[in-house]
Amino acid sequence: MEYLKREIPVCEVCQQPANQTCGGCKQVYYCSRAHQKLGWREGHRLKCCAFKIQISDTLGRHMIATRDIKQGEMILKEKPAVLGPKICSPALCLTCGKRLEPLSDTCDFYKCTKCQWPMCGPQCEKSDVHKPECNAMCNRKYRCRIKYESPDKVESAYCVISPMRVLLMKESDPLQYDNIMNLESHLDERINTPLYLVLKANLVTFINQVLGLPFDEETILKVASIFDTNSFDVxxxxxxKKLRGIYLTSSMMDHSCLPNTKHVFxxxxxxxxVIATVPIAKGELITATYTQSLWGTLERRKHLKTNKWFDCTCARCQDPTEFGTYLGNIYCSLCNFLGNENVSRxxxxxxxxxxxxxxWKCEKCDHSILSRQMVSGNNVLNQELSKLDKRGPKDFEEFIGKYSQILHPRNHLVVQAKLALVQIYGNYKGYTLSELSDNLLKRKIDICYELLEIADQLEPGWGKFRGTLLLDLQAAMTMxxxxxxxxxxxxxxxxxxxxMQSMGLLQEATNxxxxxxxxxxxxxxxxQELNGLLDGDGDVNSNIV
Incomplete structure (x- = not known):
């Protein structure tokens, strides 16, 4: 809603001079608390927010700040329009999403007594979330056949649940159904991909022939594509519990590989x-990231193209050095072979x-390689990294040393290995802070500082990555x-x-x-623990020893 600029602010309710602003949008004035409550009841609650949705030819629907937004401010809190399992999933409860374990007396999951889908128990079976789909299946005498086979078995049958929930809304909640169907789908681009050829055979058959629901193939696949384009991993x-959900308003945020928000569930x-990680000025885009900040540009853009079906052209993607971090780059092999190791390579x-x-070309010499060589090398090393023993630091330290002549200290593969070391040192059995040698304690601190420098450039402000690093760093520094x-x-x-320095880090992590x-x-x-090492005046407590 646009509000007229006035020389003297007046109350939105009575039009008399006013000096109290709405705490949410900061754009509406009230003369008293009573009129603020009245204005809220009469409709301002539906319009009160720090953003507006706009549409442009280049960005499509996107979110713009309507006022200055402070760092750490909650911009939006939204209930999911629909929530459900991913396309392939381990056995989980259709109501609460909890991953299921077999019952000890039957060696199988608890099953819904009507449709036989695995569930937590009677309470989840009777929930309002499950009733519509359960009735639709029972009316056609369909019974799920999922049985416990192994702890890591992934079931493709879950691909029908989330789309079915949206389709059933056409009768139960037509307004919400229309809201979801109006989201971008990119179905035209996905329709002939291997995944959607499988969905044509499985999902469409289930909806039409098994359930007998009156939807054509395009509508069914469009719902699946809307999920793939707009859903958040929950x-x-x-x-x-690992699910996916559609959030109608939050899905309007534009993507950036250097976002100014984070989100929590x-x-x-x-x-x-949705929470601002940095101050956002009035008129700025409000952005989120739909990929991983610690991936290189090749990996991020491929993920976005494959999963969200757009080519990212943000400032970070345009910069071959990724803001000087060189996260996705490697050393030039020719210069490395001929040069002095003491000189910056x-x-x-x-x-x-x-x-x-x-x-890809060297910054200094004429040596170059094909892009597919970079992609192939990244894939090979990613596979090697994924197979390392995560129970201890040995494999990760060896990986970093093994490729030190190819991968610089800030390469995304090295960063992932270092992040694993930060989690192991100080937290795993045999490597708790009290068990670490002085050298390993220093190693943890050094890595934290390295990663914090990267966080400052690629995930600035109050991002979760920075917060968890600060928490680990202060604990190690205190020890x-x-x-x-x-x-x-x-x-x-x-x-x-x-x-006191550790306390400063902890207070920032807390924020x-x-x-x-x-x-x-x-x-x-x-x-409290850190305060226990200091007395009330900030002096060292005698109990430190």
Whole structure:
């Protein structure tokens, strides 16, 4: 809603002079709390937000800030229009999404007593979420045949559930059905892909012949394509539930490989909360990322083209150095062979990052390679990285050393290995902070600082990546400080300074992560622990030793 600019603000309800603004949109004035409540009831709640949706030929539908938005501010909180399993999934409950384990007495899952789909138990079986699909299947005497075979078995039968839920809305909730069907699908581009040829045979057959629902093939496949284009990956904080959901308003955010928001899922109904990671000025695009920040440009653009069906042309994708991080680059093999190792070694960079087949050329010499060589090399090393033993640091340290003449310290493959080391050092059995040697403790701290530099450039502001790194860094620094104090390497004053530095890191981590589900208690506990090492005046507590 557009509001007229006035020299003297007036109340939206009574048009009298006013000095109280709406705390949400900051665009409407009220003369009193009573009129603010009245205005909210009379319709402002439907218009109050910090953004508006616009349409352009280049961006399509996108979200624009209607006022300055502060860092850390929640821009939007939205309930899913529809939630369901991914196309292929391990056995999970159709109601709550929990991954299922077989019952000990039957060696099989609990089954819905009507349609026989695996469920958590009677309570989930009777939920409103499951009733429409259960009735549709039972009316046609369909019974699911999924049985427990192995813990890692993935079932393709789940491909029918999410599209079916949308199609059934045409009768139960026609307005929501229309809202979903108005989203972009890119079906024309997907229709002849291998996946959609399979969906033609399986999904369309299930909807038409098994359930007898009156939808044509194009409509059924369009729903599947709308999911692939617009859905968010939804995970519970403990990782036991992995679903996908469509959020009508949030799906309007434009993509950027350098986004200015993050999102978290809140509560049992998986409300999606969009939060500003940096200050966003009035008139700026509000952006999210639909890929992984720590992938190189080749991998990000391929993922976006394959899954979201568009070519990203953001500033990061256009920069062959990815803002100077060289995340997707490798050393020039010719310069590396001829040059001095003590001199900064030049990189191979794409001659046109927006063209996947463009050759890669050395920044210094004339050496170049074909794009397919880069893709092939990345694929081989990615496969090797995925097979490393994740129970300890040995394989990851060896991987970094093995390819140090090819992959520079900020290459995305090395970064993934280092991120694994940060998680192992200080957290895994045998490698807890108290068990780490001084050298490994320093190694963890050094890696945290390296990764934080990358986070500042590729995921600036209050992103989750930065928050978790700060949490790991402060814990390691606190342990290092305690050891140095106990061994006499630090004076009481020096110890105080370092503990205060750790507290600063922890407070920043708290600002970033306090919106994450189930993190509040952990953060409060860590602050109490660190406060325990300092007395009320910020001096070192005698109990540190």
């Amino acid at each position: 995970r519970s904080p403990d990782g036991t 809140v509560g049992d109904e998986y409300h999606l909360a 030049p990189m191979l960079v794409s001659t046109n990052p927006l063209e996947e087949n463009a050759p 290092q400080t305690k050891r140095n104090y106990e061994s006499g390497k630090l004076t009481k004053e020096g110890t105080q300074d370092q503990l 970033i992560l306090k919106v994450e589900p189930n993190m509040k208690e952990t953060l409060e506990m860590k602050i």
